[in-house]
Amino acid sequence: MTSRTRKGREQVSLIRAISKFGLASRTQAEHLVRQGCVRVNGRPVRSPFLWLDPRVDRISIGDQPLRAAHHVYLALFKPAGYVSTRSDERGRRTVYDLLPADVPHLFPVGRLDKETSGLLLFTNDVRFGENVTSPIRHVPKTYLLSLGTPLAAHHAELWRRGMVLADGTALRPVVVALSVSVPQEVTMTLIEGKNRQVRRMAEELGYTVVRLVRMAIGDVTLDGLVPGGVRMLTEQEYNGLTAQADPPVGSTPLPRRPRRTRPDHRQFPGPS
Ligand code: URA
Numbered sequence: 001m002t003s004r005t006r007k008g009r010e011q012v013s014l015i016r017a018i019s020k021f022g023l024a025s026r027t028q029a030e031h032l033v034r035q036g037c038v039r040v041n042g043r044p045v046r047s048p049f050l051w052l053d054p055r056v057d058r059i060s061i062g063d064q065p066l067r068a069a070h071h072v073y074l075a076l077f078k079p080a081g082y083v084s085t086r087s088d089e090r091g092r093r094t095v096y097d098l099l100p101a102d103v104p105h106l107f108p109v110g111r112l113d114k115e116t117s118g119l120l121l122f123t124n125d126v127r128f129g130e131n132v133t134s135p136i137r138h139v140p141k142t143y144l145l146s147l148g149t150p151l152a153a154h155h156a157e158l159w160r161r162g163m164v165l166a167d168g169t170a171l172r173p174v175v176v177a178l179s180v181s182v183p184q185e186v187t188m189t190l191i192e193g194k195n196r197q198v199r200r201m202a203e204e205l206g207y208t209v210v211r212l213v214r215m216a217i218g219d220v221t222l223d224g225l226v227p228g229g230v231r232m233l234t235e236q237e238y239n240g241l242t243a244q245a246d247p248p249v250g251s252t253p254l255p256r257r258p259r260r261t262r263p264d265h266r267q268f269p270g271p272s
Contacts, residue, residue: 004051014038014045017054018066028102037061064232071125072103073233077225078120080211084111095120098228109133109217110193118143118214119222121233132217132241138191139244140175142216143198148208150183151176155205159188166204169194174201184210218244 004011018029018038032038033048039060040052052059059066078084082093095108099122109121109129123129132139159174172192179185190197202209215222219240224231233241 006051011051011053013048014040014050014052014059015048017052017057017059018061032061060235063234063236065235070104071128072106072123073125073128073238074099074103074106074122074230075220075222075225075233075237076120076122076230077222077227078112078117079227080115080117083114084108084120099230112214113196113199113212116212116214117227118212119217119220119225120214121217121220128238128242131244133193135192137244139218139241140189140191140216141193141214142187142189144211144213144215145186145188145198145202145209146182146211147184147186147202148210151178151186151207156186158205159201163201165200171197171201187215217241 014033015026015029018026018032030048034046036044036046038045040050041058054066076095076098078095078098082095082098084095086094086096088094092114099106103122104124106122106124107129109123110133112118112120121129121132131137156176156178159176162173163171165171171194172190175189177187179187188198194200198212199209218237220233220237
């Protein structure tokens with residue numbers, strides 16, 4: 001018997017419920033339960049054959065709650081050299097090669113360029129994915145950028161004020177921190193995610209991008225991850241991203257588009 005109805009509620013065994021969420025096979029689920037890693041409604045449970053209703057009872061493994069609708073939230077430390085698509089017509093390695101085989105169908109929350117490494121989230125929760133990438137929610141993303149030459153102070157200032165790209169795209173102000181110990185390194189926090197934004201900001205000013213790493217999305221960092229590694233988001237991380245405060249759009253004004261076709265920043269000298 002895989003399910004039964006009690007008091008009008010459909011119940012399944014705990015291990016079946018866990019495997020239905022797509023996080024573990026039934027054998028793995030049974031191990032997790034017997035090892036005391038599983039809680040139901042906040043209480044530790046060691047009987048894999050406990051009957052429950054996964055739509056009502058709250059199951060958690062470690063500090064990761066299993067959510068209704070089988071939602072899964074993963075953080076991947078993407079190494080450089082992997083494309084952020086499911087399959088690639090040119091046969092290149094994709095981020096899906098790095099995901100565990102037993103996860104359900106997940107999509108990446110935003111993308112990273114092939115040569116960019118760092119934090120990439122995956123989920124099957126469409127609403128979560130849309131919220132994190134929404135242009136009006138302004139979830140901050142932090143990057144460590146290594147350039148071929150040190151960033152000139154007036155270019156850092158241009159990024160802080162909001163730059164206009166060569167094609168006329170106006171960018172919102174970026175938080176820029178120059179490294180004291182490594183002059184070519186810059187930490188920058190963006191509240192928008194235009195295509196190849198960081199690379200274009202640097203390359204249009206004449207810099208070579210040596211390395212680009214996404215260090216954080218909101219408060220979620222690469223902590224606990226090695227390149228190529230995957231972990232689940234903690235409940236705190238999930239809640240933090242979901243509750244990410246929306247700064248009013250007016251507080252981060254877009255820079256004015258210049259009248260001339262060539263944007264102003266082109267007048268500046270390139271890096272020395
Ligand atoms: N900006 C870029 O230029 N590339 C990325 O992958 C992410 C942000």
